[in-house]
Amino acid sequence: GAVVSQHPSRVICKSGTSVKIECRSLDFQATTMFWYRQFPKKSLMLMATSNEGSKATYEQGVEKDKFLINHASLTLSTLTVTSAHPEDSSFYICSARGGSGVTNYGYTFGSGTRLTVV
Amino acid sequence: DQQVKQNSPSLSVQEGRISILNCDYTNSMFDYFLWYKKYPAEGPTFLISISSIKDKNEDGRFTVFLNKSAKHLSLHIVPSQPGDSAVYFCAVGQAGTALIFGKGTTLSVSS
Numbered sequence: 001g002a003v004v005s006q007h008p009s010r011v012i013c014k015s016g017t018s019v020k021i022e023c024r025s026l027d028f029q030a031t032t033m034f035w036y037r038q039f040p041k042k043s044l045m046l047m048a049t050s051n052e053g054s055k056a057t058y059e060q061g062v063e064k065d066k067f068l069i070n071h072a073s074l075t076l077s078t079l080t081v082t083s084a085h086p087e088d089s090s091f092y093i094c095s096a097r098g099g100s101g102v103t104n105y106g107y108t109f110g111s112g113t114r115l116t117v118v
Numbered sequence: 119d120q121q122v123k124q125n126s127p128s129l130s131v132q133e134g135r136i137s138i139l140n141c142d143y144t145n146s147m148f149d150y151f152l153w154y155k156k157y158p159a160e161g162p163t164f165l166i167s168i169s170s171i172k173d174k175n176e177d178g179r180f181t182v183f184l185n186k187s188a189k190h191l192s193l194h195i196v197p198s199q200p201g202d203s204a205v206y207f208c209a210v211g212q213a214g215t216a217l218i219f220g221k222g223t224t225l226s227v228s229s
Contacts (some may be wrong), residue, residue, distance in 0.1 A: 004161075006161070009159075010159075032214065034216045034217075036219075042221065043207070043219045043220060043221040043222060044162070044207065044219040045219075046216045046218070049215070049216055091159065093161050093162070095216070095217070097214060101164075103164070103166070103167050104152065104164045104167060105150050105152070105167065105211065106214075107152070107164075107211070107217055109154075109161040109162050109164075110161050111160055111161040112159060112160060112161045114159055
């Protein structure tokens with residue numbers, strides 16, 4: 001089945017530094033990738049949608065200069081949290097669409113990244 | 119304004135009984151509806167889905183019902199098992215755009 005690998009699974013960084021999170025589709029080409037953020041005991045909130053080779057589309061309220069998304073190939077998208085602050089601490093999850101899954105409509109999720117900014 | 123609502127933050131059920139999780143949505147244009155199970159610090163795990171042209175889909179212990187006129191879907195788990203304890207999210211989508219998630223319902227199944 002379709003597999004999405006997300007790394008790192010957890011990262012601790014100092015305030016003011018940048019952190020990059022990778023999302024790879026291992027056995028399919030992902031035409032579209034989505035980035036979500038989840039606060040404790042809250043829903044998964046869509047941050048942005050990225051299509052290979054084009055600029056990401058950000059949801060309202062998400063700072064595109066702070067959360068840089070690159071989708072340079074059909075199997076890799078990256079989210080870089082720039083100049084991280086403690087309020088950026090959260091659980092980030094990517095989703096790739098393009099697998100052959102019929103029942104899940106082609107949406108496959110990564111295992112998430114726990115970011116802690118100290 | 120939430121497009122997807124799960125109004126019950128938590129549900130407690132005894133092992134062997136039925137668990138019913140509910141979800142309401144606002145946009146009649148959604149094409150497909152999915153349920154996910156999630157543990158803390160993990161990605162969501164797909165459980166079951168249903169398209170807008172159906173009203174019921176069954177997979178083992180899991181059944182999803184869709185009432186389009188009421189814009190309501192539900193997930194039935196029977197019999198419930200302690201291993202089913204987790205947070206359950208409903209998600210809706212259309213035309214390949216991003217899935218929109220509800221806030222989740224925490225299911226606790228006691229033995």
